[in-house]
Amino acid sequence: MRRFLSYALVLCILGIPSASHALPAANSQPWRGLHVLMTSQNKTQQLTKVVGELAKLRINVIVAEINYGYEFRSHPELRAKNPSKKTQIKKLLSECRKHNVRLIPQFQCLGHQSWRQHNFPLLVKYPQFDENLAQYEKNQKIYCRSWCPLHPEVNRIVFDLMDELIDAFGADAIHVGMDEVFLIGQDGCPRCRGKDKAGLFAKAVNDYHKHLVKKHKLEMLMWGDRLIDAAKINYGKWEASANGTAGAIDMIPKDIIICDWHYEIRDKYESIPLFLKKGFRVWPAGWKKLEATKALVEYSRNLNNRKMLGHLNTTWGAVPIKDLTKFEPLLYATICFW
Numbered sequence: 447m448r449r450f451l452s453y454a455l456v457l458c459i460l461g462i463p464s465a466s467h468a469l470p471a472a473n474s475q476p477w478r479g480l481h482v483l484m485t486s487q488n489k490t491q492q493l494t495k496v497v498g499e500l501a502k503l504r505i506n507v508i509v510a511e512i513n514y515g516y517e518f519r520s521h522p523e524l525r526a527k528n529p530s531k532k533t534q535i536k537k538l539l540s541e542c543r544k545h546n547v548r549l550i551p552q553f554q555c556l557g558h559q560s561w562r563q564h565n566f567p568l569l570v571k572y573p574q575f576d577e578n579l580a581q582y583e584k585n586q587k588i589y590c591r592s593w594c595p596l597h598p599e600v601n602r603i604v605f606d607l608m609d610e611l612i613d614a615f616g617a618d619a620i621h622v623g624m625d626e627v628f629l630i631g632q633d634g635c636p637r638c639r640g641k642d643k644a645g646l647f648a649k650a651v652n653d654y655h656k657h658l659v660k661k662h663k664l665e666m667l668m669w670g671d672r673l674i675d676a677a678k679i680n681y682g683k684w685e686a687s688a689n690g691t692a693g694a695i696d697m698i699p700k701d702i703i704i705c706d707w708h709y710e711i712r713d714k715y716e717s718i719p720l721f722l723k724k725g726f727r728v729w730p731a732g733w734k735k736l737e738a739t740k741a742l743v744e745y746s747r748n749l750n751n752r753k754m755l756g757h758l759n760t761t762w763g764a765v766p767i768k769d770l771t772k773f774e775p776l777l778y779a780t781i782c783f784w
């Protein structure tokens with residue numbers, strides 16, 4: 447541990463102006479976050495083992511993306527392979543609370559309902575929810591499948607799953623994902639065909655907000671890329687929306703926390719001040735490139751805005767869970783900046 451701390455401190459000395467340490471957070475600790483894919487019980491157990499070490503690195507929020515990797519009782523047919531048991535989640539939660547780490551579950555909504563040739567459980571068991579039913583055999587020529595935001599039955603089932611996760615995680619917040627939704631308002635969908643894609647995307651966001659924030663009184667987080675207009679900010683069609691959803695930014699509640707992800711080095715990350723100006727709280731997210739993380743963190747801090755929450759380190763499998771405490775961007779962002 448000491449070796450890593452020393453390394454991180456050297457990075458600080460080399461890379462950061464001392465004045466940057468003075469930025470305040472809004473009435474609380476900065477959010478020094480880590481995002482982890484936790485889609486099997488093995489990963490849950492591995493994460494539980496390192497919570498204490500992560501807390502020593504000043505991590506105080508973990509976003510655990512679990513999706514279908516939980517032993518759901520309301521819909522056992524939607525359990526992914528090797529799902530986490532409730533007792534295992536409770537053990538992780540206990541460890542997080544012991545070390546003052548906030549644990550936020552993530553359930554990926556709308557998009558990312560498949561990976562390569564494999565559809566995820568919702569669309570396997572309920573293919574009628576697919577936005578592109580009977581199209582794109584073996585998922586060729588598409589990135590990921592989406593569920594249809596207008597299917598009258600989909601939210602009832604998704605909310606059952608969310609409710610179980612809220613209970614298991616003792617959650618006071620939930621991350622709904624919603625990044626990289628390319629398939630929305632498709633001509634092949636009899637409900638969505640011809641409808642405004644921003645309106646469709648906003649409807650989905652508002653449906654989840656109504657359930658999570660208004661009903662359950664939780665905080666809601668989501669990725670920001672579909673709310674950024676790729677024609678106005680030159681991020682490309684992944685990091686920003688080139689498929690008509692960006693107008694949703696003005697159709698959704700401003701108490702949602704926007705996780706604005708950027709993994710490449712840039713001089714400016716113009717979407718961050720955009721979201722702040724709209725009234726959102728923003729939690730910028732980096733990944734594995736140390737120089738890009740440096741640029742993103744420094745840019746965020748220099749905006750000196752009270753709605754800037756801190757920094758979220760994603761991992762996306764680039765580092766094994768057991769080695770998270772050695773992940774250079776994480777060390778840099780947590781120890782040096784926030």
Ligand SMILES: [Zn+2]
Binds near residue numbers: 636639
């Ligand atoms: Zn549809």
